[in-house]
Amino acid sequence: MAGKFSDQQIAATLNRLRLRTGVGNSWTVMRVRSARSYYELPAFAQNDQPREVTLQVAAQQLNVSQSIVRRMIAEKILPACQVVVCAPWQIPMEVLDSEAIRKKANDIKNRVRVPQNQPIEDQQSLFSER
Numbered sequence: 554m555a556g557k558f559s560d561q562q563i564a565a566t567l568n569r570l571r572l573r574t575g576v577g578n579s580w581t582v583m584r585v586r587s588a589r590s591y592y593e594l595p596a597f598a599q600n601d602q603p604r605e606v607t608l609q610v611a612a613q614q615l616n617v618s619q620s621i622v623r624r625m626i627a628e629k630i631l632p633a634c635q636v637v638v639c640a641p642w643q644i645p646m647e648v649l650d651s652e653a654i655r656k657k658a659n660d661i662k663n664r665v666r667v668p669q670n671q672p673i674e675d676q677q678s679l680f681s682e683r
Contacts, residue, residue, distance in 0.1 A: 554636050556595035557605070560585040562641055569639040605643040608633075614649045615658040622658075630657055 554563050564580040574584055589596065611631070612619045625631035626642065631654060633644045648654055 554640060555589055556597060557636070557643070558641060559597045559599075560589070566637070566640045570637070604646055606646055606649070608642040608644065611642075611644045611649055615655060617658045617662045621661050624661065625654075625658065630654070 554566065558566075560582045564582055564585045567580040567585070573579065574588075578584065588594075606614070608619055608622050608626075612622045615622065622631065622642075622644075626633045626644075631644060632648060633642045635642055
């Protein structure tokens with residue numbers, strides 16, 4: 554995750570995975586920074602143009618909720634990966650510009666729902682009517 558995610562995102566992921574430091578402490582930004590420095594791992598560069606974005610950024614780019622982006626990932630509509638379970642999703646920036654992806658996100662966002670308590674036209678009753 555080093556170099557691709559901020560120390561804050563790394564600390565949150567390590568804590569979600571219930572991983573601890575060598576002495577049993579939870580992870581903080583300072584502890585991640587210290588470990589990254591000790592192991593000479595690259596720092597996150599915010600100034601670089603990202604080739605991959607997180608789920609939150611993808612949702613903003615597509616103008617939909619994060620749950621819609623998660624659904625698109627689960628249905629394999631939107632390519633994405635995680636470095637480890639609980640890590641932030643990495644979504645290629647170029648796919649968010651695709652007209653097909655934007656249309657699919659908009660279709661899911663604007664789908665028409667049928668209320669569950671109203672009968673659908675021409676639907677047969679499960680129970681006999683007396």
